[in-house]
Amino acid sequence: MTNLAIACIVVPDFPLRIESVRHPELDGLPLALTDATAQRRLIVECLPEATAEGIRLGMTVRDAINACPRAVILSADPVYYASVFAEILDALLDVSPGIEQGEPGLAWIDLRGLERLYGGLEGVVERLLGAAPPALRPRLGLGANKFVAAVAARRARPGGYRLVPEVYSRAFLARNPVDVLPVSLEMIRRLERFGLYTLRDIARLPAGKLQAQFGPDGYRAWELANGIDSAPFRPLEPVEQVVERLALPAPTVQIDALLLGVRQLARRICARHAMRSRGARQARIQLLIEGQRSWERVVVFKGAIGDAERLAGLLAGRLAGLTVEGPVEEIALELSGLTTIYARQRQLFESDLRRRRQQDIDEVVDELKQRYSLSPLFSLTPVEPWSRIPERRWGLLARE
Incomplete structure (x- = not known):
């Protein structure tokens, strides 16, 4: 395996390929996906068969149906797609400790030492392709760098591999x-x-x-x-996560019931032993909807959050105004970016107390902005104090 440093495994049109496996009767049809949680239902993924019929990314569902009446348009299920990709990455980690995650359905593998470990090139290829379910028709490319390996993988036949030695990289790419x-x-x-x-x-x-x-x-x-790729290889690093799930007693579309479930999850997850004296810098909230559909959002915090009530308030802001396409069966909450929260002692001096109060107000404003998308608090600001008209002397300025 001379001068072959990197392999790339790819499943083209990954979400659509998964849907074809879940619904075998759709294989070969012009299939497209739409984000049902968006305000406007637009096409976010489509197979080449759908593109050939006139369907384009960003097209509305109505226009897509007019362009191709026989098109099959499904609501995306991002939670399930992510779980399938995570299983593939776990299987690849069993083959090689050096795995770099790309977009969903794509990953790079460090090949150093694998040939001796698995008895040659054929053994390496067999183990790597075996990490993904055969029904997904994975493709494998092997090359001198990440770009050559990725292009080789996309040019390989379904379920097969393409090998590009370093001396032929430029000619292959041309x-x-x-x-x-x-x-x-x-x-x-x-x-x-x-x-x-x-x-x-x-x-x-x-x-x-x-x-x-x-x-x-x-x-x-x-x-x-020219076959030169200076991008470094960034292997996956273990990430500590805390996950809690809540199965609803009955599927519901009521936002109030979902907010109550989120608050309950926040209290449960913050009460776990792994969260003692610790906070999270990122949260992922997922809703599993009837009919193999889902919704998820990632919330990144400015600082570590370890208080259950504050966490629930920030997450509730992301759910406010959400229109759910169908009844929600389960809610999942995942916290990551865990770090230790050190106690902060209030100072005795008046200036420090005043600054601390201002910080508390700023935190409240941030939470309200998360919930309502704008600041509902205003401050009186002098505009034209010399004016004879009272309305011109002062103005309301939104607190940011």
Whole structure:
């Protein structure tokens, strides 16, 4: 396995592939997914069969049905997709300790030492492909760096692998279209408007011209087109998490019942031994909805939160105004970024007390903004104190 340092495993159209496995009768049909929790139901994922019928990302459901009456449009189930991907990552960690997580359905593997461990290249390939369920049709690419391995994986046949030795990396990349580059869609369109349709076209240009036109992304595109990928390998690190789940007595769509469940989960999770004298910097709240659907949001806190009531208030702000597509069967709460909370003693001096009170007010304002998306508190601010009209002398300024 000379000069093959990285492998990449990929499941194209990962959420849609999972839905095809859950519903075998949909395999081969123009399938698309929509985010049912958004204010406007837009297409967020679609198979090539659906694209060929005229369906595009960002299209409304009504327009998608008009473009392709036989299209099958399902509500996304992000919680289930994440659980399947987590199982794949766990299986890959059993093969190699060096795993880097990419977008859902994509991961890189450090190949150093695996050939001797599994008796050659075929053994390594078999173990890596076996980490994903065969029904998902995973593809494997092996190359000298992450970019070459990722492109090789996407060019492999379903359930197979593609090997690209380092000396052939540039020739292999040359015939690939520019949309394989990890850059924005706008830059891809600009490259095509300049007549640059393949990586060969980019590799022939001087690096300085691309950098002058596109900035750092242009220079990185030139490097990748020439088989140079300086991006470091970032292996997964163990993350301590605390998870609590609550199965509702009866499925419900009432927000008040969901808020009550969230408050109960916050109290239970903060009372656990793992949370003693500790707080979380991030929370993930998940709602499992009838009909194999789900909703989830990640909340990042400015500081560590260890108080149950404050945690419940911040999470309730994310649920306020939520329109649930169907009855919720289960609520899950996951805390991560755990850190120790040290006691803070109030100072005896009046200036310190005044500053502390201001900090308390700021925390309350932050919680209200989380809940209502704007600050409901205002301060009287002098505007034109000299004015004869009382309404012009003072103004209401929202507290931020």
